[in-house]
Amino acid sequence: MMLKRTIEKALNQQINAEMYSAYLYLSMSTYFESLSLPGFAGWMKVQAQEEMSHAMKIYDFVHERGGAVKLMPIDGPPVKWASPVAVFEATLAHERKVTGLINKLVDLAIKEKDHASNIFLQWFVTEQVEEEASADELLQQLKRIGNAGHALLMMDKEMGRRTFTAPAEEGA
Numbered sequence: 001m002m003l004k005r006t007i008e009k010a011l012n013q014q015i016n017a018e019m020y021s022a023y024l025y026l027s028m029s030t031y032f033e034s035l036s037l038p039g040f041a042g043w044m045k046v047q048a049q050e051e052m053s054h055a056m057k058i059y060d061f062v063h064e065r066g067g068a069v070k071l072m073p074i075d076g077p078p079v080k081w082a083s084p085v086a087v088f089e090a091t092l093a094h095e096r097k098v099t100g101l102i103n104k105l106v107d108l109a110i111k112e113k114d115h116a117s118n119i120f121l122q123w124f125v126t127e128q129v130e131e132e133a134s135a136d137e138l139l140q141q142l143k144r145i146g147n148a149g150h151a152l153l154m155m156d157k158e159m160g161r162r163t164f165t166a167p168a169e170e171g172a
Helices: 006-033 038-064 085-113 113-144 148-159
Strands: none
Touching: 006 038, 006 085, 038 085, 038 113, 038 148, 085 113, 113 148
């Protein structure tokens, strides 16, 4: 069954939102580079890769369902933050916003009785739980650190260990 136009339009908007997320995290990476915090910068680059993989997962799904992908302009993200804490406050707020977008997509899929899209979107529902928890955990750690530079450098080293792992293919 082909995608209904309402679902197709909403999924195209989500592709754009995921690509914006990648831009946002690349901008945050640049901010951390400017502070000589390569571990935080690397963590954000991995986050950007993850968001692009989410966009491509939706992109592929739209095509698989006979829909048309329509790429739209991507808004420019902020480029400055007051502190690492402010970056992770913005990260958590952004992930909460994305959770809301995913939940609205699920609601639409249910309303349209599009069971395939509903099942597909459940992966993103689960992913957002992890995204919010991760951002919140790092935010709380940064708040605990406060102005302790040595602790920030230790955390930077730890953050640099993160590597990108592509999402597993369904049924693989």
